[in-house]
Amino acid sequence: MQINKVSVFTIIKHLRKNGFTVSKKKINKKKISLSALSRTFLSSLIIILTFFTIPLFINLTKEKTIFSKNYENNSKKDLKKLLKKQELKLEDGLDKKFLFEDIITFDERPITSVRLSAVTIEELFKSTNYNLEDVRENKLVKPISLTILPAEITQIENSKKRKNLFIQIILPLVIKENNNIKTDRNRLFSILNKSKNTRSENNWLNEKFKQYGVVNKDLSTLKIRMDEIPTSMAIAQAAKETGWGTSRFAQEGNALFGQWTWSGDGIKPSDAKDDSTHKVMKFNVLQASVKAYQRNLNTHSSYKDFRSARAELRDDGKKLDSMILSEYLDKYAETGREYVKILQQIIRQNNLTDFDDAKLLPLSIELESLI
Numbered sequence: 135m136q137i138n139k140v141s142v143f144t145i146i147k148h149l150r151k152n153g154f155t156v157s158k159k160k161i162n163k164k165k166i167s168l169s170a171l172s173r174t175f176l177s178s179l180i181i182i183l184t185f186f187t188i189p190l191f192i193n194l195t196k197e198k199t200i201f202s203k204n205y206e207n208n209s210k211k212d213l214k215k216l217l218k219k220q221e222l223k224l225e226d227g228l229d230k231k232f233l234f235e236d237i238i239t240f241d242e243r244p245i246t247s248v249r250l251s252a253v254t255i256e257e258l259f260k261s262t263n264y265n266l267e268d269v270r271e272n273k274l275v276k277p278i279s280l281t282i283l284p285a286e287i288t289q290i291e292n293s294k295k296r297k298n299l300f301i302q303i304i305l306p307l308v309i310k311e312n313n314n315i316k317t318d319r320n321r322l323f324s325i326l327n328k329s330k331n332t333r334s335e336n337n338w339l340n341e342k343f344k345q346y347g348v349v350n351k352d353l354s355t356l357k358i359r360m361d362e363i364p365t366s367m368a369i370a371q372a373a374k375e376t377g378w379g380t381s382r383f384a385q386e387g388n389a390l391f392g393q394w395t396w397s398g399d400g401i402k403p404s405d406a407k408d409d410s411t412h413k414v415m416k417f418n419v420l421q422a423s424v425k426a427y428q429r430n431l432n433t434h435s436s437y438k439d440f441r442s443a444r445a446e447l448r449d450d451g452k453k454l455d456s457m458i459l460s461e462y463l464d465k466y467a468e469t470g471r472e473y474v475k476i477l478q479q480i481i482r483q484n485n486l487t488d489f490d491d492a493k494l495l496p497l498s499i500e501l502e503s504l505i
Contacts (some may be wrong), residue, residue: 232344232345232347233344233345233346233347233429233433234426234429235344235345236345237422237425237426237429240421240422240425241417241418241419241422242418245281245418245419247281247282247418247419248281248282249282249283249284249285250280250282250284251284251285251286252284252285252286252287252289252290252299253286254284255280255284255299255303256299258278259276259278259302262276262278263276264276264278264302265302266298266301266302269305269488269489269492270485270488270489273491273492273493274492274493274495275305275306275309275489275492275493275494275495276306276495277306277310277494277495277496277497278306279306279307279310279420279421280303280420281388281418281419281420281421282388282419282420283300283303283379283384283385283388283420284299285385287299287300287378287379287380288379288380288385293378296378296379296380297373297378297484299379300372300373300376300378300379301369301484301486301489303379303420304368304369304372304390304420304424305365305369305489305492306494307420307421307424308363308365308368308369308424309365309492309493309494310421310424310494311421311424311425311428312362312363312365312428313494315360315361315362315428316362318342318360319357319360319361319362321338322339322342322353322356322357322360325338325339326353326357339351339356342356342360343356345429346359346360346429346432346433347359347433357445358441358442358444358445359432359433359441360432361432361441361444361445361448362454363427363428363431363432364454364455364456364459364490365456365486365489365490365492366456366481366486366487366488366489366490367456367459367460367463367477367481368424368427368428369486369489370456370460370477370478370480370481370484370486371391371427371463371466371477372390372391373480373484374473374476374477374480375389375390375391375392376389376390376392383416386416387415387416387417388416388417388418388419388420388422388423389415389416389417389423390420390423390424390427391423391424391426391427391430393415393423393426393427393430436465436466437462437463437465437466439462440459440462440463443458443459443461443462444459447459453490453491454490456481456486456487456490457478457481457487460474460477460478460481461474463477
């Protein structure tokens with residue numbers, strides 16, 4: 135059977151003949167072109183925005199994580215980790231975030247620390263006429279700031295010689311830090327005596343409020359906390375905590391005052407229990423250890439009575455007496471009152487109060503070149 139091919143026009147003609155309406159649909163090419171262009175543009179915009187916002191979101195998340203680690207979680211820095219732990223027992227409402235930031239910055243400075251031998255240090259002291267008998271008489275200390283204790287100090291059998299060398303090393307560091315506090319304290323009193331402060335003075339005050347953990351910008355609290363530590367008391371505590379510079383903590387980590395940390399970067403005591411997580415904080419330089427020690431006494435809640443007793447001596451116009459103030463350090467060690475008795479014994483037996491009114495000489499170019 136043969137099938138005839140029927141054209142489209144024949145079909146249309148047949149449909150019209152039987153009453154059907156057949157119309158040709160017009161295609162709006164311009165409309166289709168615009169619609170396609172709109173979809174293309176919208177898709178491109180979505181893709182561009184996606185690639186643009188994803189990095190921002192990642193950076194924001196990263197910054198949030200870093201901030202959290204710096205001040206709350208697993209920081210690499212001992213002092214920041216120390217601030218996280220409740221064991222620090224800072225006073226209620228204390229702003230902990232900035233307490234040790236300046237000390238951390240100081241300790242992280244790029245500095246070449248050289249461990250000089252005990253013989254070299256003794257020769258240095260001799261060549262600069264720095265000896266303790268002269269200091270006791272003239273009350274002047276050569277500004278020799280060593281960064282690390284000599285390893286040979288552990289081998290000096292003569293106890294007097296070992297103690298004298300330790301005192302000579304620590305004395306300038308303690309006085310230097312007290313001078314820094316004294317300078318700040320003088321500026322504070324200058325600001326308090328003015329009816330109106332400049333912007334730089336207000337900025338300085340805000341910085342000190344943070345460093346000393348003073349909430350509500352209370353000037354009276356800042357005045358009590360921003361004060362010196364008696365030189366004799368600081369030396370006695372350093373001697374007690376380090377065995378006159380011979381302890382492993384002092385030798386390996388410049389730790390002069392046995393401050394604890396709970397981070398993984400400290401030095402674990404050999405007699406610590408297996409389940410104990412605390413370690414002894416370590417520093418890059420000795421001066422940072424002194425800074426942290428003074429900030430600790432000036433902010434820690436355990437030493438609130440110490441600061442009150444110091445303020446009373448100031449109000450009465452009396453000198454800072456280490457024998458009086460050491461009475462309030464019973465919480466510094468687990469031995470309590472026994473610790474205080476040992477400190478006072480060290481102060482008396484070594485006549486350390488002779489150094490309480492000693493002054494640090496200016497650092498000359500000649501002396502600086504020898505260090």
